[in-house]
Amino acid sequence: MAEPLPVPDSGAGPQSTPDTAALRFLIVDDERINLLVLRAILEREGHQVIQAANGREAVAAYEREQPDAVLMDVMMPDMDGYAATRRIRELAGERFVPVIFLTALSDELSLARCVEAGGDDFLSKPFSRTLLQAKISALLRTRALYVTLQQQKVELAEHTRRLVNEQAVAERVFANIVHRGSLDDDNIRYLISPMALFNGDLLLAARRPSGGLLVLLGDFAGHGLPAAVGAIPTAEIFYVMARKGYSVSDIVAEINSKLKSILPVEQFLAACLAEFDASGRSVAIWSGGVPDVLVCGRGNVKRIPSRHLPLGIVDNHQLDRAVEIIEVAHGDHVYLYSDGLIEARNPAGEMFGDERVLNIVHRSGCTSSVFGDLCGAIDSFRHVDVRHDDLTLIEITCVERSTALPGKQGTHDGARPAAEWRVDFELGPDALRNTDPLPPLVQLFTEIQGLGEHRERIYMVLSELFNNAVDHGLLGLGSALKSQPEGFLEYYAQREAALAALREGRVAIRLRHAACASGGEMRIEVEDSGPGFDHRHHLDTLETNQAPSGRGIPLVRRLCATLTYHGNGNRVEAVYVWPA
Secondary structure (H helix, E strand, O other): OOOOOOOOOOOOOOOOOOOOOEEEEEEEOOOOHHHHHHHHHHHOOOOOEEEEEEHHHHHEEEEEHOEEEEEEEEOOOOOOHHHHHHHHHHHOOOOOOOOOEEOOOOOHHHHHHHHHOOOOOEEOOOOOOOHHHHHHHHHHHHHHHHHHHHHHHHHHHOOOHHHHHEEEEEEEHHHHHOOOOOOOOOOOOEEOOOOOOOOOOEEEEOOOOOOEEEEEEEOOOHEEEEEEEEHHHHHHHHHHHHOOOOOHHHHHHHHHHHHHHHHOOOOOEEEEEEEEOOOOOEEEEEEOOOOOEEEEEOOEEEOOOOOOEEEEEHHHHHHOOOOOOEEOOOEEEEEEOOOOHOEEEEOOOOHHHHHHHHHHHOOOOOOOOOHHHHHHHHHHHHOOOOOOOEEEEEEEOOOOOOOOOOOOOOOOOOOOOOEEEEEEEEEEEEHHHOOOHHHHHHHHHHHHHOOOHHHHHHHHHHHHHHHHHHHHHHHHOHHHHHHHHHHHHHHHHHHHHHHHHHHOOOEEEEEEEEEEEOEEEEEEEEOOOOOOOOOOOOOOOOOOOOOOOOOHHHHHHHHEEEEEEEOOOEEEEEEEEEEO
């Protein structure tokens, strides 16, 4: 049986304060006099009061009235204060309802049971009215703080929801701009493992107008959104210039110039650009600040180290744009990867390292199993899904694509009526060394006539005729070196040396476009000032010529309505017809 509480004196006592103003109290005691005293104290402070005579009534009153705080007696019939408090706590859920136990018990075990049952404080009987008011005031300040925290929690949840939604939108936009391009080609396998929502690594692939493949693997300094900011302009430049046929060195220079102008000093792009020739016999590589490129085939591993600075650090006049030509054979595998692979750490803090990569490559016998073995090894090494850096790995298998005619011939949705126009220009030694005229010419044709679907065909025709004029007409190079796969590298070396030594000579390109009965007709004339080109040795069809060289002219014959050589072969005219 509970001990009666003292009746409060008639003094004025403390009045309502912000901490105790206008709240609803549930008071629970089986002694009527105690209920009257508690009601008098609380109502004098300006609070509303609900009362119950036992624990079961208290639970029902809480469900019905939802009070702000509870004063709970311990020893009561039917249901004691411990059980009632536990049930009230269940009903309150996340709602904070302070409970003060009123008890005549003073042993430590009983008081501990008050706390275990969910009480926030206790007051021994008989008690001081002043002390009761102080405890109520303290608990209500705690309640006010809890209410503030709950409001902040709701606001934080709403802010998080908006942030997640904005990130999702940004991620979709980012993915649409930095799309996969040709990464789904049959001869490509890749792994992308970002550390954050936005990837600081960049992996792009695009088909060239000539049928070749251009791959860019990049690693921006830092992680997440700041590191990914430069990915959007980089991807845009890459795809546009790759599609137009610009050289690797030109693309490198354009990306470097853009990043230098927009990125802060501490941001840059370590990158590797690799262009795979359509013949499947050579790879042109520009590498700045990334791990070694691995070329695996025929039981051998060739490491191509990075020789340049990352992009976005120096101005273009200080940038080394030179590419390295590597001979490959059909079926060889080329591996590019970011430093996130070799710097991946296990739980002990040990890095994966170059040595493990090379051991896996050698153990796999330089076969197609290397990619799967590397992916499995890195997963096992990390043990848990904890990333310290973005990780990207790509495998490109060298295949021949030169026999496949590009695109289905047809008009583009934006095709314009055939117009009459012409372009004439001539390149001397300096221009031939420093200029690639083909991308702007193809772009001119595409923009004037709106024939995007014919871009690759026109590029192939122009490329074959122009390169024949330079290589065979002016420089006097023969194709004998390319009759064997290992001769490609020597051929490119001789070409570079001969072009650097060229002091006389010219190549003229003349384009004539007019309407014809079926649609439009482009006459392409290329003339060089050299002694001539023996075109008669290149009359085999694509089907009968299976050699690594000598297939360009038959391909041009297949693409064009007519192909005619004049004089000693140093002037050639091709007629390309597109249907209306």
